[in-house]
Amino acid sequence: MRLLSQVFAVDVCAYAIMSNNYHLVLHVNTATAESWTDEEVARRWTTLYKAPLLVSRWLNGELKSKGKMNRTQELIGEWRERLTDISWFMRNLNEYVAREANKEEGCKGRFWEGRFKSQALLDEKALLSCMAYVDLNPVRADIAQSLEESEFTSIYERIHSVACQQDKGKGEIDSLPRKGLVGFLGHQREAQPGFGVEFSLLDYFALVEELGVRNKAE
Incomplete structure (x- = not known):
């Protein structure tokens, strides 16, 4: 995912990698x-x-x-x-995952149940709601009890400030600009040029935390 976001004009806003599926919130940067x-x-x-x-x-x-x-x-x-097509981005990502999974399990054949599904996010409210939904997947599934424990999610990466790790041995990939998650444009702006979410990172943490608590209460 990280490698492909460096190659494509596609930014990763949020992600959650679960045991049998994953969720992504992506931004296509056509101007770039x-x-x-x-x-x-x-x-x-x-x-x-x-x-x-x-x-x-x-x-x-x-x-x-x-x-x-x-x-x-x-x-x-x-x-x-x-390079601005989400279908090509997902094709590369899913093919890689399928090959690695089949290699580990010593089998061949179809890995994914079907084609990925996508939904356009037309405004900032929809973007934030979808990002929060994705980041809360492990908490909703009772895999993690808190955001700080929600490994393999973008919220975990943001909270723990996990450094962007470059994939090595990928031809010219090391010469491409390093690319982390999409940044927030509030008073706690992250060091990410280009497209950004019109919201404060600290406010986003509070929003996701509140939604997570509300989800447990329900």
Whole structure:
């Protein structure tokens, strides 16, 4: 998830990884993708997929044919669109999880029950509500008794200020900008450039804590 958020123009707002499913709140940063040069798009895409010979030659300045140059531009245009596509993001993430799980269990075949489901969040209230819902998954499921114990969630990461760990041995991934969770734009702003949640981080902690207590009371 962390690696893919570095490659794609997709920001992670919240996540919760459960025993048999996971939840993500994502933001597609189209403006960022549009600012990338063609070389940047090709470099990002080829951290995940092997570069076609045509593109490799273009990157090395070896193409002279106008037809081949045009075909290269078409490919890069497709890649730019895919790098802002949640479906491609999820495809890469789910394929990786499925391969690793099948490897561990020594089996083959379909791993996920079906395609992922998504819902557009149209305003700040919807965004905050969904983030809180995702962060409270372990508490609601009685897997954790508090937010501080809710491992494998974004709220746990924010509370404990878990450092963003870079994946090593991933080709050029180390040369891409480090990317943590989406920051909050309140008086406790996190060091995350670009898109941010128009809310205070401390207020968000209080909101999730209150909802968690209310959930237990019910």
